[in-house]
Amino acid sequence: MALIDTAPPRAPETARKVPRPRSAALFPADCLAWVGGLTVAAWSRYEFDLTVGQFLRAVNVGLAAGVLHLAVYWIQRRRWGRSPLGSAQEALALAATAACTGVVLLIAVVSLMERPVPASSPPVGAAIALLCMLLTRLAYRRRTDRALRPDARSATAVLLFGLGSAGQSLLRALLSDPRGRYLPVGLLDDDLGKRHLRIDGVPVLGGRDEIPGAVRRTGARTVIFSVANADAELIREIRALTLAAGAEFKVLPPVRELVDQRITVTDVRSPNIADLLGRRQVVTDPVTNESGLTGRRILVTGAGGSIGSELCRQIMRADPGELMMLDRDESALHSLQLSLSGRALLDDPQLILADLRDHEGIRRIIQRRRPDIIFHAAALKHLPLLQRHPGEAVKTNVWGTLAVLNACENVSKFVNISTDKAADPVSVLGYSKRITERLTAHAAQAHAGTFLSVRFGNVLSSRGSVVTAFRAQIDAGLPITVTHPEVTRYLMTVQEAVHLVLQAAAIGRDGEALVLDMGQPVRIDDLARQLAAQAPGPTRIVYTGLRPGEKLHEDLFGRDEPDVRPLHPLISHVPVPALDPAEVATLNPFDDPEQVIEQLAWLCHQSTGPLPALEAVLAE
16 A cells, blocks of 8 residues: 655755744843843943942843843733834834833832942943844844845846836845845946945945946846836837846836736846837726726627737726627637636637627627627728728628627627727728727617727737737848838837726717827837847848828827817817718628728718618618
8 A cells, every 4th residue: 555645845955944033032132131231231330340249230130121121022012013023113112112121120220228230220221232132133134134035056146227116126026035036236226326325235336337347247147127117218228238238138017017016026027119119008097896897797809809808808807797708710719718717628608709790690699698898899900901802891890890789789888999090091991990980979879878989009019010020020030021211100008908998988978989198109110120129130121112001190080080188188089970870781892892992981971861770781
């Protein structure tokens, strides 16, 4: 019969034991401090000429003071609790205990006819004893802190640039992880007032100009940039100096991106393109119970895409009653379930495999599952392909959206995901998304719920985005293709885009489109050059010219659209004229592509007609 070893596993021999002192272990040292304090006080009072009898009396009084000190400490601990060993709070409590003990001892000595020690001994002895006790705890604290530091033999030596609150929080996190992979050996900051400081034993070596010298002197292999809300120019400059010095460059993400806004060692990462371009996150409100999502039944179409999958992740944090994730791509649903739950058996009823072009199927799903809120992110989005195949945009973007709107009679909120290309559109993608905005505005008039659209720019590093394309070209050793050296685009992180969508669900009003203040547009040529600079080898940039339907510069608002921000300083509310769904029934996706494009462009500017039933339109 095999024996089972139930003993707990042994720690690796290389792991260091961290001392965990207890205040009880210091009681003998505290008694000794009182004996020493009273003896030294009496010795100095007698001008350093102490007889054996005087010495013994001082020792006895010191022992009595030690016992009294422990009694006062016990009472104080029972009444107010204890503080962490070696902390500033414990030092204050220790000072109060020593003062109280000294006062009681002084009263006792003065009241005796024959004083065992001079009257000056209790206050002087209390001060000396307190000093000894504090030094003892300081030694314990230093030993503990040293034991918590990463092992210099296995950890990577790093320099931290930036000593604000984020940088100091990171420093403490790095120095309190005995198994950590980074060991701070120096600090850097441009603030002259911080020169020659030592923080937790780590010296400040200078500012940005000292990076090359600091790397050489300390042997640091990595520089971690820990400046909160830094602009892209500073990040690029520090990165260039670091790489020139032969060290690796890492960044600490903005605190808003961190879980619970708490800085940990695992938050340190390589810089992404958003860091180097300085994309500012302007919508930062977290998903909370006040967002109106908690306990609600929520459907996300296009759930497997970049925006849809991030929407699902953010919505899950709000504890919805049920989250239904719809997509026609089964592989995308598989990846989504894996990222949400760590399992991908595809047996969860939350996953819905369906196509927007199946109007009857979409109607049955919505009627059967009865969602309270719908986030409509499903769409075809690649401009050049839609320009060549406009009929596909009609069938998916226009009629697919209409199919969803048709089944939304009992939905309380519907949020349509649009694009900045819908403002004064000139492409098939822009035309089709503008039409969906207008159809959504019509549904706002026809149904009781709140129906609105959200309009934003390109999403950094989303599937099929310009960043993804550029990186694929770099990995393949090909030149980076840019349409025009002056072309600009509004860029957003996927988290920022999803924050906007969730804000829209909370503050958006019927029939309007919400537009985010996305800051300054980014030159795509600058983006390409930043990525080329990170490439392992030399990378060329080739200009191919603007493609049909592309603008040199995108617009956030159409010519007749006002910029009004009544509820949020960074979100504009744009009125959208409703479009009669009967008008889109005249579209023929199988017509000549040029004819289809003309019809889409005409519908974007068509005036509002009567409000027929949506079922009748789709039935045709």
